[in-house]
Amino acid sequence: MDAIVQDRPPKFQETKGFQPGPLGTHITVRGLNKSFAGQPLYQDFELNIPKGKITCVFGPNGCGKSTLINMIAGLIPLDSGLVLFDGKTLKQTRIGYVFQNYRDALFPWMKSRSNIAYPLKLAGYDKAAQEARVNELTETFGISFDLDRYPYELSGGQQQLVSIMRALAPHPEVLFLDEPFSALDYEMTLTIRDTLQRIFMNTGLTMVVVSHDLEEAVYLADEILLLTKRPTRVAELVPFETERPRDAQTLASEYFVQTKMRSLEIFQREVRR
Structure with a gap:
């Protein structure tokens, strides 16, 4: 189901000692912990996702990219932690979710x-x-x-x-997309990618996109969220602040190439750790 509504705020939504993100933050994650079979995936994980931007999530295999957005969207329970949307709980927030x-x-x-x-x-x-x-x-x-x-x-x-x-x-208020192009051919990927870009330009909707393709992630993003190997943390947030609509000329620009190279360097550093 694409619109997720939670019946009641879980115990991890207590806001005592909560430290809000900087001005312009839409999604705030604090103290997130998640383990599988006794093995920690996220430990005291913190994140600020900006409002009215496209954030693309990229990282090594097994780092929990899809798990992260699934926890934020309420599809997978947190072991502990806090997730707020503009200071609101998930129950008070309308979200959309596009599955892989x-x-x-x-x-x-x-x-x-x-x-x-x-x-x-x-x-x-x-x-x-x-x-x-x-x-x-x-x-x-x-x-x-x-x-x-x-x-x-x-x-x-x-x-x-x-x-x-x-x-x-x-x-x-927020649209989550979990590798939305992975099962599509290249022609349809281009079509839907441009459609999402047009929707974003018309609505200013906050989007969080999990991607397994670095070029795609940089092309779509205002900010690339690069993750480490597990236990997963934020390796770096790389901005890509260029005008829209983006097109083939964007891919050839020096700024795009530099941003992709910087993101690749961070990714390779984390893979080799």
Whole structure:
């Protein structure tokens, strides 16, 4: 499900002694701890994710990139720690989530249009409001394929577009994307990448994207969050502050090449540790 709502704030949401992030922080993570089979993955992990920016998460295999955003989004429980969104708990925050495996994420018994409208139905929107929002997204995305078809009747790229539209339907404050291009061909990757960029430019939505492709991460990001090997910490936050829309010329720019090289140096340093 793309819109995640938690029934009650868990015990780790106590804010005693909480130190807020700098001005402009949207997501604040403090004292996050998570272990699997007795092996620590995150220990006293802290992070500030900026508001109205695209943050791309990149790091060595097994460092817990997807686990991190899943914990922040409430899909995986923390052992302990604090996560706040503009000072609010997850329960008080609307989020959207785009899963890596769109084939499993979409409901196969529902037509694509109904999949997109599903979070709105859960939120209590009436039929007319649901239809209006789906039509608005259809126009925004320039959808030319038939949304009255079932997901399994669509191509992989079309299914992922439906997943993104569903995540955006309830007007989330934060959009999480877990390797959204990994199962797509190059042509569709370019299309959806540019679509996300256009959405960001139109909405200023805070986005957190897990990527396994460094070039893709730098191209999309305002900030590249580079992680270490486990127990995982922040290796470095590398800014990429260049104008949008970004295009092929961006990839050839000296700033892009320098930022990618800096990120690669940090990544290789951490892999060799």
